[in-house]
Amino acid sequence: MKSLEEVLETWEAVIGLEIHSELTTLNTKMFCGCKLEFGAAPNTHTCPVCLGLPGALPVPNKAAIESIVLAGLATNCDIEKHSMFYRKNYMYPDMAKNFQTTQGPIAFCMRGHLDLDVDGPAAKERYRLDSLEPGESSGNIVRTEDGYRAHVGITRIHMEEDAGKMVHIGGGEGRIAGAKESLVDYNRAGTPLIELVTEPDLRTPEEARLFMQKLRQIYLAIGISDCSMEEGSLRCDGNVSLRRRGSAQFGTKTELKNMNSFKNLHDGLAYEICRQAQVLEEGGVIYQETRHWDPSAKRTIVMRVKETADDYRLFPEPDLAPYDLSDEFIERVRAKLPELPDQKAARYSASFGLSAYDARHLVDHRATADFFDECMALVAAEKDGSKFAKPLANLIINDVTSYLNAHPEVALTDTPLTASRAVGLVRLQSDGAISSKQSKQVFAAIMEEDKDPDIIVEEKGMKQVSDAGAIEAVVDEVLAANPEKVAQFRDGKTGLMGFFVGQCMKAMRGQGNPKVINDLLSQKLS
Amino acid sequence: MTAFGSMGIAQIKAGLAAKEFSASEVAAQTFENIARADEQVHAFLETTEALAQDAAARIDRAIAEGRFGDMGVLAGVPVAFKDNMNLTGTHTTCSSRMLENYVSPYTATCVEKCLQAGALPIGKLNMDEFAFGSSTETSAFGPTRNPWDLERVPGGSSGGSAAAVAAGMVCATLGSDTGGSIRQPGSFCGIVAVKPTYGVVSRYGVVAFGSSLDQVGPFTRSVEDAAFVLNALAGRDPLDCTSQVCDVDFTANLAEGVCGMRIGVVPAFMEAQGLTSEVREKVEDAIAQLKAxxxxxxxxxxxxxxxxxxxxxxxxxxxxxxxxxxxxxxxxGYCDPDHADLGSQYEASRAIGFGAEAKRRIMLGSYLLSSGVYDKYYYPAQQVRTLITQDYTQAYERVDCILTPVSPRTAFKFGEIGDPTEMYLSDMFTISINIAGNGGMSFPVGLGRETGLPVGVQLISPAFKDANMLRVAAALETVYGKAPVAPAFAEEKGAE
Amino acid sequence: MTEHVSQADVRAIAEYARIGLTAEEVVSMTADLNAIIDSLAPITEYDLEGVPPTFHPIGDLSNVMREDKVRGSFTQEVALSNAPKQEDGSFLIPSILGEGGDR
Known part of the structure; x- marks a missing residue:
């Protein structure tokens, strides 16, 4: 099979996503008062409504409606005041009523979009990006300095309910295939679920991954879901088709399931694009089918061929009154909208002069952005407090992020690094008290010993010497001790500068301020 | 022995208050009477002696402690429920093999409200399977017989609810009405039968047939009793989104008479094909009485x-x-044994669990909702609903209540109507009220000249003005009298 | 009588509705459904252009919701009390391979 890069030379991939998110931060289910709780004993969070008992009737959870409106506002959607619930009828054992209560042609949220900033290696998947000048646009993208910005349309976000869970027994690894029997647990049945459907605006697996990441950041920021791909509270299906470069007509699409991590989303789509290209190049036909990404085998497998379009006998749910949302309701929800990641990043650039790259990486995670905000608040009163922004951003993006990556079970707020210690650390460096190399050692010591940075510097005797008089004495000593090298330097062997600096540092047991040493050496050797 | 089933609600409560008899006696003798009468009628699928005795004991304690007045509008009154209404610990079969062994783990709001009002729960009543029918012949557990003529059907789908009241087994039952399932058996059995406006009574816990059409209501032998039961039932239920606030005392204006009221009649209905002359005569007589x-x-x-x-x-x-x-x-529900895959278990269980009429309706619905067909029938049907509702709205600009026949004929014999589309015609006068959602009731105006069987007239109220039709019915009651217990079951020893 | 549905249609509808029908039932069901569908003709005979549908006969009632408050749930025993088959606190069903649905 060809590589993705090769395939995308000839073929354009057209990708749309369907992203389901459980509203895990609510107390109760969508249509009944059963508690939302992951991992409870089977069928202990059930009632007549979510078990689909004869005679039971649904009553919608107001907080769920508020959550989906919040999601719509955060993703630039129009909020539809008039909408209804519908019944989507098909029989499946994890769905207690044998219809799913969902929305019809009009969802609460319609016609939204998100803009993706794609840069670094991620931008390389985009076909012939280099042919564009910064600021120049093509289709839904605009070339930026270090990549491009893609405008991705959101068709709709609708409200629905999750199904129960099944465990298949008798087959391999809990799969349906080969299973003799299945166990059904309805604890999850009726969990409020919102489904976001994108326009087919995505062109590369990286864009799909970035869209999903960005959406996750937004959902976390507005607090509607814990967005755990592992526990299934955030799930993504992809629709993929190929068309030859230059063709306007869409090809037959396949639907891809089981992409339960960002990596799987990328790799599954990349594989499926390459697979389709191979089939098409060999003169084959793509069937409209549902395929399952198997990350261990690194391939997609057919789950179901859709010979005809599914006919779900959709009709308006007679048990639920229609919606006629008031302006007041929508404005009350809008008032709950926090600063969103994009807005936060823009503020970091505007207020603190951070680069777009730094700002974006800070807001990648709510925890790091919150931590940065907390740090900046501590120095806000200082005259030029914003000078700490860049070193703090560096500390967070590099040291803190790699620490958290190495300790995935630890939350930033649970580490010994408090905002005041972080500020203390960067202050020591900006005052010239410690070198950048020492700064890394102090950071490590904070995390290990749970002490304040100045105490660590004190205890370890790390205080950097910046006093020019003291350093000058050392510099003079070193130069006097190496007359030959001084002569060579003056003859043009300027690479010896490193040797002199090293000798000075050695003499000062590493505590000399390298900038002062450098300056003095340059002075004396010129 | 006192036949409490042939008494009215006020009479039972007066007797309890005066300590002429106890609630426990009411319960015990009600069951004795049912044991005798129901051998012929087969209105009950299950009787709930233990639940009734518990409730009776509570009432008796209240009487002893002088708290009877606080015990609710139905305190000590035997009430039975159509078998599509859940009551914890009882079977709720909907007269289907599908639910033969189903035991309710929860209670319907309408049942709960009766219990809260002090009613003694007597049992569960036969019906057409899942309420699909107009004769109670589609019950998987055998038909109910009309107490007026055991060779004839009691109507349906709430046939058991109507027959139990007509035979004097209880003075009040609940039924549900999707297209006429309260009013038509009420007419066939010669009793008062009320389908309130959609939204007056909660549907929570009542096994759904047509969710936008179903409504719960009472069967009684007097208008006042119907009003008492409605007082217990009506109101907004947080568990039913389509239920509405209803702060009405349905007994309040029963005695006001109809002087000055405008009663609508629909000429096209009176000339409808299939309307028998004996029914038309009785309806015309009722019109004349109201005019008088x-x-x-x-x-x-x-x-x-x-x-x-x-x-x-x-x-x-x-x-x-x-x-x-x-x-x-x-x-x-019914699970056909020994299937290796769920698909074949589904198909066999539903094939065996559902009767022929249930299968027909499920199949029909599945066809009508399929893509392409939806636009031809379902969507236009919802538009037609708008037009029918507008018809009523316009009519109610000129009248306070409309009077029509309930059923084109009196009760028919078992097996007399075999063709489903012909059976559907027995609801021709009742159905439009469910489509529009307003209230309708059947009031008995005596026996047909030819068949000697009960005939009901239908009174139709504007939405949420159910009190209007009750007021007209109460006026008719001053002429026609309260509905009698069917002669074969009337108490020889006479409690009345 | 117009043939709105054929026997093949009836078999397909039955499959979708998950009701096993015998060959004789298919024949009688086809006849019954065609007769009933014939009787639906009146609703196709109006000019309904511009007439809004009434999906909910509840007047102006809208936005009916509940607060996000926990209400009691069944115990596992009650939840399973009507289960035809159960195991380990769950409902037990035979193999679902071949079931379609949206999964």
Whole structure:
């Protein structure tokens, strides 16, 4: 099979996503008062409504409606005041009523979009990006300095309910295939679920991954879901088709399931694009089918061929009154909208002069952005407090992020690094008290010993010497001790500068301020 | 022995208050009477002696402690429920093999409200399977017989609810009405039968047939008793989104008479094909009586009512198809044994669990909702609903209540109507009210000249003005008298 | 009588509705459904252009919701009390391979 890069030379991939998110931060289910709780004993969070008992009737959870409106506002959607619930009828054992209560042609949220900033290696998947000048646009993208910005349309976000869970027994690894029997647990049945459907605006697996990441950041920021791909509270299906470069007509699409991590989303789509290209190049036909990404085998497998379009006998749910949302309701929800990641990043650039790259990486995670905000608040009163922004951003993006990556079970707020210690650390460096190399050692010591940075510097005797008089004495000593090298330097062997600096540092047991040493050496050797 | 079933609610409560008898005696003798009468009628599928005795004990304690007045509008009154109403610990079968062994783990709001009002729960009543029918012949557990003529059907689908009251087994029962399932058996059995406006009574816990059409209401032998039961039932239920606030005392204006009221009659209904002359005569007689009582009779037109039957046989089956999908052999209900895969278990369980009429309606609904067909029937049916509703709205600008026949004929014999489409015609006068959602009731105006069987007239109220029809019915009651217990079951020893 | 549905249609509808029908039942069901569908003709005979549908006969009632408050749930025993088959606190069903649905 060809590589993705090769395939995308000839073929354009057209990708749309369907992203389901459980509203895990609510107390109760969508249509009944059963508690939302992951991992409870089977069928202990059930009632007549979510078990689909004869005679039971649904009553919608107001907080769920508020959550989906919040999601719509955060993703630039129009909020539809008039909408209804519908019944989507098909029989499946994890769905207690044998219809799913969902929305019809009009969802609460319609016609939204998100803009993706794609840069670094991620931008390389985009076909012939280099042919564009910064600021120049093509289709839904605009070339930026270090990549491009893609405008991705959101068709709709609708409200629905999750199904129960099944465990298949008798087959391999809990799969349906080969299973003799299945166990059904309805604890999850009726969990409020919102489904976001994108326009087919995505062109590369990286864009799909970035869209999903960005959406996750937004959902976390507005607090509607814990967005755990592992526990299934955030799930993504992809629709993929190929068309030859230059063709306007869409090809037959396949639907891809089981992409339960960002990596799987990328790799599954990349594989499926390459697979389709191979089939098409060999003169084959793509069937409209549902395929399952198997990350261990690194391939997609057919789950179901859709010979005809599914006919779900959709009709308006007679048990639920229609919606006629008031302006007041929508404005009350809008008032709950926090600063969103994009807005936060823009503020970091505007207020603190951070680069777009730094700002974006800070807001990648709510925890790091919150931590940065907390740090900046501590120095806000200082005259030029914003000078700490860049070193703090560096500390967070590099040291803190790699620490958290190495300790995935630890939350930033649970580490010994408090905002005041972080500020203390960067202050020591900006005052010239410690070198950048020492700064890394102090950071490590904070995390290990749970002490304040100045105490660590004190205890370890790390205080950097910046006093020019003291350093000058050392510099003079070193130069006097190496007359030959001084002569060579003056003859043009300027690479010896490193040797002199090293000798000075050695003499000062590493505590000399390298900038002062450098300056003095340059002075004396010129 | 005192036949409490042939008494009215006020009479029972007066006797309890005066300590002429105890609630426990009421319960015990009610069951004795049922044991005797129901051998012939087969109205009950289950009797609930223990639940009734518990409730009676509470009432008796209250009487002893002088708190009887606080015990509710139905305190000490035996009440039985159509078998599509859940009551914890009882079977709720909907007269279907599908639910033969189903035991309710929860209680319907309408049942709960009766219990809260002090009613003694007597049992569960036979019906057409899942309320699909007009004769109670489709019950998987055998038909109910009409107490007026045991060779004839009691009507349906709430046939058991009507027959139990007509035979004097209890003075009040609950039924449900999707297209006429309260009013038509009420007419066939010669009793008062009320389908309130959609939204007056909670549907929570009542096994759904047509969710936008179903409504719960009482069967009694007097208008006052119906009003008492409605007082217990009506009101907003947080568990039913379609229920509405209803702060009405339904007994308040029963004695006001009809002088000055404008009563609508629909000429097209009186000339409808299939309307028997004996029914027409009784309806005309009732009109004449109302006129004599001082009501103004006004002709009104319901031009779209002729499409109501078609709209009903679209909307009802579509909703039923979806509502009955949950009977799948997984969580409850009939499960055909020994299937290796779920698909064949589904198909066998539903093939055996559902009767022929249920299958027909499910199949019809599934067809009508399929893509392409939806736009031809379902959507137009919902538009026709708008037109039918507008017809009523316009008519009610000129009248306070409309009077029509309930059923084109009196009770028919078992097996007399075999063709489903012909059976559907017995609801021709009742269906448009479910489509529009307003209230309708059957009031017995005596026996037909030819068959000697009860005939009811239908009174139809504007939405949420159910008190209007009760007031007209109460006026008619001053002429025709309270509904009698069917002669064969009337108490020789006479409690009345 | 118009043939709105054929026997093949009836078999397909039955499959979708998950009701096993015998060959004789298919024949009688086809006849019954065609007769009933014939009787639906009146609703196709109006000019309904511009007439809004009434999906909910509840007047102006809208936005009916409940607060996000926990209400009691069944115990596992009650939840399973009507289960035809159960195991380990769950409902037990035979193999679902071949079931379609949206999964």
């Amino acid at each position: 009582l001082g009501a103004e009779i006004v002709e009104v037109d319901l031009p779209h009512a002729r499409a109501a039957m078609s709209a009903y046989y679209v909307l009802g089956p579509c909703e039923a198809f979806s509502n009955l999908a949950r009977f799948d052999s997984v969580r409850y």
